[in-house]
Amino acid sequence: MAETKEKKGAYGAAQITVLEGLEAVRRRPGMYIGTTSSTGLHHLIWEVFDNSRDEAMGGFANDIEVALLPDGSVRVADNGRGIPVDIHPKTKVSALETVMTVLHAGGKFGGEGYKVSGGLHGVGVSVVNALSVSVRAEVHREGGKFEQMYKNGGKPVGKTKKIASSKLHGTIISFIPDPTIFPDRTFNWDTIVSHLRQQAYLVRGLRISILDFRGMKDVDLPARSAQAGDVGVFYMRELGIDAPSTSFYFEGGLRSLVEFQNRHLESVHKTTFYVEKEQDGVQVEVALQYVDDITSRISAFANNIYNSEGGMHITGFKTALTRTLNAASKGNGNGKEGESFTGEDVLEGLTAVVSVKMREVQFEGQTKSKLGSVEARGAVETVFGESFAAFLEEHPDDARSIIGKAALAMKARKAAKAAKDSVLRKGALEGLSLPGKLADCQVRNPEEAELFIVEGDSAGGTAKMGRDRRTQAILPLRGKILNVERARLDKMLSSEQIKNLVIAMGTAIGDVFDITKLRYHKIIIATDADVDGAHIRTLLLTVLYRHFRAIVDGGYLYIAQPPLFKIKKGKEISYAYSEDEKIKLAGKDVPLEEEGQMEEETAADEEGVTPAKATRKQKMSVQRYKGLGEMNAEELWETTMDPARRILKQVAIEDAQEADRTFDILMGTDVASRKSFIQSHAKEATLDI
Numbered sequence: 001m002a003e004t005k006e007k008k009g010a011y012g013a014a015q016i017t018v019l020e021g022l023e024a025v026r027r028r029p030g031m032y033i034g035t036t037s038s039t040g041l042h043h044l045i046w047e048v049f050d051n052s053r054d055e056a057m058g059g060f061a062n063d064i065e066v067a068l069l070p071d072g073s074v075r076v077a078d079n080g081r082g083i084p085v086d087i088h089p090k091t092k093v094s095a096l097e098t099v100m101t102v103l104h105a106g107g108k109f110g111g112e113g114y115k116v117s118g119g120l121h122g123v124g125v126s127v128v129n130a131l132s133v134s135v136r137a138e139v140h141r142e143g144g145k146f147e148q149m150y151k152n153g154g155k156p157v158g159k160t161k162k163i164a165s166s167k168l169h170g171t172i173i174s175f176i177p178d179p180t181i182f183p184d185r186t187f188n189w190d191t192i193v194s195h196l197r198q199q200a201y202l203v204r205g206l207r208i209s210i211l212d213f214r215g216m217k218d219v220d221l222p223a224r225s226a227q228a229g230d231v232g233v234f235y236m237r238e239l240g241i242d243a244p245s246t247s248f249y250f251e252g253g254l255r256s257l258v259e260f261q262n263r264h265l266e267s268v269h270k271t272t273f274y275v276e277k278e279q280d281g282v283q284v285e286v287a288l289q290y291v292d293d294i295t296s297r298i299s300a301f302a303n304n305i306y307n308s309e310g311g312m313h314i315t316g317f318k319t320a321l322t323r324t325l326n327a328a329s330k331g332n333g334n335g336k337e338g339e340s341f342t343g344e345d346v347l348e349g350l351t352a353v354v355s356v357k358m359r360e361v362q363f364e365g366q367t368k369s370k371l372g373s374v375e376a377r378g379a380v381e382t383v384f385g386e387s388f389a390a391f392l393e394e395h396p397d398d399a400r401s402i403i404g405k406a407a408l409a410m411k412a413r414k415a416a417k418a419a420k421d422s423v424l425r426k427g428a429l430e431g432l433s434l435p436g437k438l439a440d441c442q443v444r445n446p447e448e449a450e451l452f453i454v455e456g457d458s459a460g461g462t463a464k465m466g467r468d469r470r471t472q473a474i475l476p477l478r479g480k481i482l483n484v485e486r487a488r489l490d491k492m493l494s495s496e497q498i499k500n501l502v503i504a505m506g507t508a509i510g511d512v513f514d515i516t517k518l519r520y521h522k523i524i525i526a527t528d529a530d531v532d533g534a535h536i537r538t539l540l541l542t543v544l545y546r547h548f549r550a551i552v553d554g555g556y557l558y559i560a561q562p563p564l565f566k567i568k569k570g571k572e573i574s575y576a577y578s579e580d581e582k583i584k585l586a587g588k589d590v591p592l593e594e595e596g597q598m599e600e601e602t603a604a605d606e607e608g609v610t611p612a613k614a615t616r617k618q619k620m621s622v623q624r625y626k627g628l629g630e631m632n633a634e635e636l637w638e639t640t641m642d643p644a645r646r647i648l649k650q651v652a653i654e655d656a657q658e659a660d661r662t663f664d665i666l667m668g669t670d671v672a673s674r675k676s677f678i679q680s681h682a683k684e685a686t687l688d689i
């Protein structure tokens with residue numbers, strides 16, 4: 001008797017310690033599951049599910065069924081090995097009871113199995129037990145069906161008992177959350193479905209079924225399906241039960257997840273990248289696909305726990321991605337000196353899932369949703385980097401598309417930076433007084449005011465003298481902006497010339513652009529009639545179209561039409577604005593004057609001409625104007641500036657668009673189209689020679 005008493009006493013003491021442990025969980029549930037709100041409630045399911053999923057990851061189960069039952073319980077069933085039921089030497093109770101009642105006991109029974117639960121969940125199924133009013137555990141193993149119940153916070157009701165024989169194997173845990181702990185015990189179907197769908201992707205080949213029997217009465221609903229390797233959904237049909245249900249099974253694992261996430265988007269390449277490999281004790285799995293989109297969707301998992309803040313695995317992934325795409329881009333001859341993709345460039349339109357599994361996992365951050373394990377970085381960098389490089393080599397078409405996508409992102413990034421820079425400069429622009437180069441007009445009423453943008457200081461000087469200083473302002477731009485400030489628009493915006501123009505116009509630029517501040521309602525581009533002039537005009541149109549669109553849209557932008565020729569017949573002077581007009585006015589064979597010889601008359605030959613005809617014959621000379629600077633102030637006024645006599649061409653959107661396109665061809669990196677543009681416009685270009 002004494003012996004028995006002693007034994008009983010020892011057993012009781014162990015049980016008291018266990019119950020104290022579970023009581024601690026009930027006192028401070030937040031410490032174990034974070035919160036007792038809906039999130040915490042669902043954590044109970046994840047916790048129980050994780051144990052079954054680990055069994056599946058170890059290769060011992062391939063079917064899990066999660067069912068919401070009419071009595072408010074959740075039942076998780078798997079077809080794994082079944083939790084051992086033999087007596088544990090230390091606790092002197094069954095292994096099952098130990099797992100169910102001792103905090104963190106689950107892992108100790110993991111043996112050599114691939115046990116990866118950790119972090120937020122992984123507190124152990126005993127925590128679920130502690131926070132439930134009722135739990136039932138059913139185990140099928142070693143030819144038997146075993147059962148044990150727990151009540152009111154995990155107190156065992158009797159021992160683990162064999163209640164029948166069974167040819168099946170697996171574990172079924174049902175629990176009813178404690179209403180004194182969880183004020184709201186409504187399980188959210190969508191939350192459960194999306195969490196478990198994600199889990200199904202993470203464990204390739206695992207079928208997860210979710211059944212909603214809530215609100216149903218008097219149906220016997222054994223979890224036969226999961227254990228029999230059957231599917232609950234079909235089982236339900238067999239029984240004629242009509243309840244909401246869904247089932248997930250993804251042969252492709254993460255590859256399927258990426259393709260699912262991209263199901264409404266357009267892929268830019270054919271094959272979804274996928275790798276799964278172990279490196280230095282870290283199991284690395286990565287899938288990715290680029291889509292025609294600018295955002296990036298990278299999901300990170302460590303031991304199947306979603307890491308919303310990423311962590312070391314994502315750091316390693318991004319490093320390898322950037323390096324590999326840069327290397328591939330250079331290898332393809334696409335890379336330009338000094339033009340490398342940044343991390344940002346290669347992320348545009350990227351959908352990727354990075355998942356690592358490792359024994360000791362460390363989390364960081366407020367919500368423990370960031371992986372801190374350093375070894376994950378190197379492992380992902382190596383496994384993904386090597387495999388992605390091989391993928392790009394083996395799929396040249398896909399590689400081209402992906403690199404093209406990153407190149408586009410790079411271009412966009414530079415344009416965005418230019419826009420940002422110009423916004424940053426707004427302060428500088430606002431504070432500055434009008435540029436010294438600007439010869440402003442007197443009127444302050446923009447409707448009356450005109451701004452002539454002329455090319456070079458010499459033309460500027462002439463225009464200043466020839467203008468109506470009351471209404472006309474002159475801004476000379478340095479002649480060869482294009483040759484100096486070649487190529488990039490962002491560079492142009494940092495140019496002193498463009499800055500002067502912006503200050504003169506008064507509108508500012510970027511986010512603070514304000515058309516109502518425009519100081520002149522006629523912005524008149526007056527460049528020379530040669531190739532350089534055409535280039536500068538294209539540049540100005542492009543800048544205005546891209547960054548001061550409202551000026552074009554508002555009809556404030558004009559192009560001056562200076563004459564191309566001055567024709568002098570005796571004392572009579574006329575101007576021709578085109579080749580045709582010149583021929584009409586001067587005839588076909590009149591030789592052109594050399595520059596600066598205008599005063600020396602070149603008369604038509606009078607010899608052999610009858611006196612009658614001679615009287616009609618006059619001294620005629622034709623001079624071609626190459627630049628505005630070649631005119632004197634009076635000529636410039638008469639021909640180009642005088643509102644009564646000048647011709648102004650208002651710039652239409654299409655003109656600006658055309659310039660914008662031309663600009664890209666002229667300045668862009670597309671050598672082939674630049675070449676063809678120059679060749680097809682060679683005729684116009686020879687005008688200058």
Ligand code: 0RA
Nearest residue numbers: 051052055080081082083109110171
């Ligand atoms: C430890 C050892 C063994 C099985 C399990 C744990 C196990 C736990 C859970 C929890 C839910 N479903 C589960 N399935 C299995 C068995 C070890 C062996 O049989 O050799």
